[in-house]
Amino acid sequence: MLPEKLTIHGLTALYRAGDASPVTVIEEVLHRLANNPDPAAWISTVPPETLRDRAAELAKGGYDPSRPLWGIPFAVKDNIDAAGLPTTAACPAFAYDPADDAHVVARLTAAGAILVGxxxxxxxxxxxxxTRSPYGAPRCVFDGDYISGGSSSGSAVAVARGQVAFALGTDTAGSGRVPAAFNNLVGIKPTKGLLSAAGVVPACRSQDCVTVLAHCVADGELVRRLAEGFDAADPFSRPAQARPLRLEGFRFGVLSGAEKVFLGDDAAEALYDAAVANMTALGGIPVPFDYAPLRECAHLLYGGPWVAERLAAIEEFVEVQADAMDPTVRAIIQGAAGKSAIEAFVGQYALAFYAQTIAGMWADLDLLLLPTTPTIYTLSDMLADPVRLNSNLGRYTNFVNLLDCAAVAVPAGFRPNGLPFGVTLVGPAFTDNDLANIGDRLHAKSSPVTYPLKIVPPPTYLPILVVGAHLTGMPLNTELTGVGGILLGAVRTAPDYRFYALAGTVPPKPGLIRDPGFRGPGILAEEWALPPSAFAAFVARIPAPLGVGKVALSDGRQVTGFLCEGHALAGATEITGFGGWRAYRASL
Structure with a gap:
């Protein structure tokens, strides 16, 4: 019997142990779909025999650890192409049959995942x-009287109900984050262009992102990293870059005063305050900031010229079949018809102003912690007032893509009535890796069931432990990031290590020495993984008196890392009590 929640890490553990196979998993998925309490979540599914054949083909060779998503069932939002299934964008009159998988779908199936529908x-x-779909309105899995959130509604519900382990959505104004919050899921909203949008029906082409919905950050991050990659077929695709955040002592922006709005949802406000307290307990420093400019910027997405992008994406269809559209959607998109080039330029000027404003914020803040939404609505309330209430839901989400930010939405507890609440961590472009790290830790503080974030590098990569100038944000970190290094996470050495600031090193460097029998705090370090050729070149460049050897960690593992020759301690200053290089440097 499979667990109620299907997770990548959980299924992979079963596969490794031989306690499940893709065949048994797909049979359980088919059983759950046949007994689906919310059929509105799905538009189309792969025929059962095709799913069984795919599962059997994978199972034939046994578990394959080189394919990180081996045997993992997933779904995609129906504005993303998957060969063999029509793409409808929730409009039957618009439907077409794609010849190929979207770029992201192809990458995930190559990694062993099984597309369910x-x-x-x-x-x-x-x-x-x-609620704006002729295929019905999926409901919040915790209370069917409430909305599921959108626009990636079905993707969220399919994951939350345990029908798939993860799903792809899209996010232009919050479409991958809002349904995550309403169904107690994680929503990974990458930096624009990290995941190719080739094979995706555009909403606003310049702002669209493919997103991941999963039960935990670990699963969502694994999918994001496997799906990302530069794609020349997408004119907005961008190669990945490294922009690290401080993982300790980070300054995070919090709402205050008149901008702290929950529209009467006192339980949501209390849960937001608890999330702030949890972030502080993780070592963050809360900093009240002025949200007003970001709120004003958010209005540009629907109130400014960017709504014209929605019309540009489907202009020919609207001209001849507008009557086939949902009335609210039609009114929004046709409302762009009068937008002028002058308005477009005025909008660009306004956006440039807001971009300068948030750049100033990033000079003082590492990230923002925001409610994903101020509240949640019943289905009947939403249908009675569809435009105004929808706008309320985007209060804290609409600015993110316009201002080129990365975001990770995580669950943050439940209201007394049993409805979930979520918060979103927002950072500058390309801070995806460290946002996930902090978001995972925050999720663990608020959830009784957690899945530790474990980044899985390609199998040929080699681990290296760094304790000083190569740490994230330190002067030599580019020697790791510049050769494709992957940060696996923060770790701590075993307690029998002493730490010294070496004399006369440029840039300043520490020395790590093992002293059996000594009991200290352990030294905070980072574990990275490098491609084999880069690892060899990196080690060859290490200057004396430093070298590499096996370093014992607090979790019992031994990892290749920096050690220091004993003679270099002459003139050095012992800094073991600081527990790490960052804390020591900050003290100066």
Whole structure:
């Protein structure tokens, strides 16, 4: 019997142990789909025999650890192409049969994942509520009277109900974060361009992101890293870059005063305050900031010229078949018809102003901690007031893509009535890796069931432990990031290590010495993984008196890392009590 929640890490553990196979997993998925309490979550599914054949083909050779998603069932939002299934964008009259998988779908199936089907959405990805679809309105899995959130509504519900282990959505204004919050999921909203949008029906082409919905950050991050990659077929695709955040002592922006709005949802406000307290307990420093400019910027997405991008994406269809569209979606998209080039330039000027504003914020803050939404609505309330209430849902999400930010939405507890609440960590572009690290730790503080974040590098990569100038944000960190190094996470050495600031080194460097029998705090370090050729070149460049050897960690593992020759301690200053190089340097 499989667990109620399907997770990548959980299924992979079963496969490794021989306690499950893709065949048994797919049979359970088919059983759950046949007994689906919310059929509106799905638009189309792969035929059962095709799913069984795919599972059997994978199982034939036994578990394959080189394919990180081996045997993992997943779904994609039905504005993302998957060969063999129609793409409808939740509009039957618009439907077409794609010849190929979208770029991201192809990458995930190559990693061993099994596509189960296509999920429902707010039509043409226009909405944050999940009710604007002729295929029905998926419901919040915790209370069917409430909306699921959108536009990636079906993707969220399919994951939350345990029908797949993860799902792809899209996010232009919050479409991958809002349904995550309403169904107690993680929503990974990458930096724009990290995941190719080739094979995705555009909403606003310049702002669209493919997103991942999963039960935990560890699963979502694994999928994000496997799906990302530069794609020349997408004109907005960008190669990955490294922009590290401080993982200790980070300054995070919090709402305060008149900008701290929950629209009467006192339980949501209390859970947000608890999330702030949890972030502080993780070593963060809360900093009240002025949200007003970001709120004003958010209005540009629907109130400014960017709504014209929604019309540009489907202009020919609207001209001849507008009557086939959802009335609310049609009104929004047709409302762009009068937008002028002058308005477009004025909008660009306004956006440039807000971009300068948030750049100033990033000079003082590492990231923002925001409610994903101020509240949640019943289905009946949303249908009675679809535009205004939808706008309320985007209060804290709409600015993110416009201002080129990365975001990770995580669960943050439950209201007394049993409805979930979520928060979102927002950082500058390309801070995805460290946002995930901090988001994972925050999720663990608020959830009784957690899955530790474990980044899985390619199998040929070699681990290296760094304790000083190569740490994230330190002067030599580019020697790791510049050769494709992957940060696996922060770790701590065993307690029998002493730490010294070496004399006369440029840039300043520490020395790590093992002293059996000594009991100290352990030294904070980072574990990285490097491609083999880069690892060899990196080790060859290490200057005396430093070298590499096996370093014992507090978790019992031994990892290759920096050690120091004993003679170099002449004139050095012992800094073991600081527990790490960052803390020591900060003290100066």
């Amino acid at each position: 296509k999920t429902n959405l707010d039509q043409f990805a226009t909405g944050l509520n999940g």
